[in-house]
Amino acid sequence: MSEHIVSVRVYITIFLVLLGGTALTVVAAFFDFPWQLNTIVALTIATIKATFVVLYFMHVRYSSRLVWVIVAAALFWMGILFALTFSDYLTRDWISIQPY
Amino acid sequence: MATEATAPEIHGHRSLQHHFENMEQQREAGTLGMWVFLVTEIMFFGGMFLAYTLYRSLYPAAFASASNHLDITLGAVNTGVLILSSFTMAMAVYFTQIGKRRPQVLCLLLTLLLGLTFLGIKAVEYHDKYEDRLIPGRLIPGHSFNPQVQQEGQPVDPHKLHLLPGATVEKVEMFYWIYFAMTGMHALHMIIGAGLLTFLLIFSLKGRFDPEYHSPVEVIGLYWHFVDIVWIFLFPLLYLLGRHLEHG
Numbered sequence: 001m002s003e004h005i006v007s008v009r010v011y012i013t014i015f016l017v018l019l020g021g022t023a024l025t026v027v028a029a030f031f032d033f034p035w036q037l038n039t040i041v042a043l044t045i046a047t048i049k050a051t052f053v054v055l056y057f058m059h060v061r062y063s064s065r066l067v068w069v070i071v072a073a074a075l076f077w078m079g080i081l082f083a084l085t086f087s088d089y090l091t092r093d094w095i096s097i098q099p100y
Numbered sequence: 101m102a103t104e105a106t107a108p109e110i111h112g113h114r115s116l117q118h119h120f121e122n123m124e125q126q127r128e129a130g131t132l133g134m135w136v137f138l139v140t141e142i143m144f145f146g147g148m149f150l151a152y153t154l155y156r157s158l159y160p161a162a163f164a165s166a167s168n169h170l171d172i173t174l175g176a177v178n179t180g181v182l183i184l185s186s187f188t189m190a191m192a193v194y195f196t197q198i199g200k201r202r203p204q205v206l207c208l209l210l211t212l213l214l215g216l217t218f219l220g221i222k223a224v225e226y227h228d229k230y231e232d233r234l235i236p237g238r239l240i241p242g243h244s245f246n247p248q249v250q251q252e253g254q255p256v257d258p259h260k261l262h263l264l265p266g267a268t269v270e271k272v273e274m275f276y277w278i279y280f281a282m283t284g285m286h287a288l289h290m291i292i293g294a295g296l297l298t299f300l301l302i303f304s305l306k307g308r309f310d311p312e313y314h315s316p317v318e319v320i321g322l323y324w325h326f327v328d329i330v331w332i333f334l335f336p337l338l339y340l341l342g343r344h345l346e347h348g
Binding site: 003005006008011012014015018019022025026029030031032033038039042043045046049050053054056057058059063064066067070071073074077078081082085086089090 | 124127128131132135136138139142143146147150153154157172176179180183184186187189190191194197198318321322325326328329332333335336337340341343344
C-alpha cells in the first residue's frame with residue numbers, strides 16, 4: 001500500500017479553517033469595503049476554502065500528477081468559458097455601432 | 101510453474117477485477133475516473149455560475165436587493181452543516197483506510213444525517229420564498245411570482261421586498277430564476293449523494309470495505325466534497341452580495 005493516509009490532526013485543522021473562513025466571509029459581507037471590493041474579498045475567501053478542501057479532504061496534494069493535470073484542465077476550461085464570454089459582453093459598448 | 105500458480109494468490113483480493121494488475125492500480129484508476137467525471141460537473145455548474153455573473157453584472161442593484169431577502173442565518177448554518185458533513189466524510193475515508201469498521205459506519209451515518217439536515221433547512225428556506233411569492237414565473241399554478249414591495253416610510257416588514265435604488269421587481273425575478281436553478285441543482289446533487297451514502301452504509305455494515313479495497317468510499321467522498329465546494333461558492337455569491345449596501 002503506497003496510499004498516503006492523511007492524519008486526523010490535519011483533517012481537524014482543515015475543518016476549523018473552513019468554519020473560520022465561513023464566519024469571516026459573513027462578517028466581511030457587512031463591512032463596506034472601498035472600491036466595491038466586497039465581491040473580491042468574498043471570492044478570495046471562498047477560493048481559499050475550496051483549495052483546502054481539494055488539497056486535503058480530496059487528497060489531491062497526495063495524488064498522482066495525472067490527477068493534478070485533470071484538476072488543472074477543469075480550471076483552464078472554466079477560464080476559457082468566462083474569458084471568451086466576457087470579452088464579448090463587457091466590451092459591447094466600447095464602440096458605437098448602429099443597431100441594424 | 102509454481103510461481104505462476106501462486107502469483108494471482110498474492111494480489112488475489114476478492115474485489116480485484118480481472119482487468120487490473122493489482123489493488124493499487126484498480127484504486128488509482130477509479131480515483132482518476134471520478135476526477136474526470138468531476139471535471140464535467142465543474143463545467144456543468146460553471147455554465148450556471150457564468151449565467152449568474154453575467155446577469156449580476158447587468159442588474160447589480162436588483163441582484164443585491166433580491167440577495168438581501170434571503171435568510172443569512174439559515175444560509176450560514178447550512179454552510180456549517182455541509183462543512184461538518186465533509187469532515188465526517190473525510191473521517192469515514194480515514195477509518196476505512198486504517199480498517200476500523202465501527203467508526204467508519206458511524207461517520208458514514210453522520211454524513212448522511214448532516215446531508216439530510218442540509219436538505220431540511222433548504223426546504224424551510226424554499227417554503228419561506230413560497231410564502232413571500234418569490235417562486236419565479238408560473239412554476240406553481242395559481243401562485244405566480246408576485247412579491248410585496250416595501251414602500252418608503254412604511255414599517256419594516258421582513259416578508260416584503262426592499263428594493264435598492266435602480267432595482268425593479270422584474271430584475272429581482274431574474275435573480276430568483278438563477279437562485280432556484282443553482283440551489284435546486286445543488287440540492288439534487290445532495291439527494292443523489294444521500295442515496296450514494298445509503299449504499300455505502302449498507303455495504304459498510306456488510307463489511308465490504310477494508311484497507312485494501314475502499315474505492316467506493318473514496319470516490320463517493322470525492323463527489324461529496326465537490327458538492328460541498330459548489331456550496332462554498334454559492335453561499336457568498338447568493339446570500340452575501342448586497343449586505344453592505346443595506347447597512348452602509
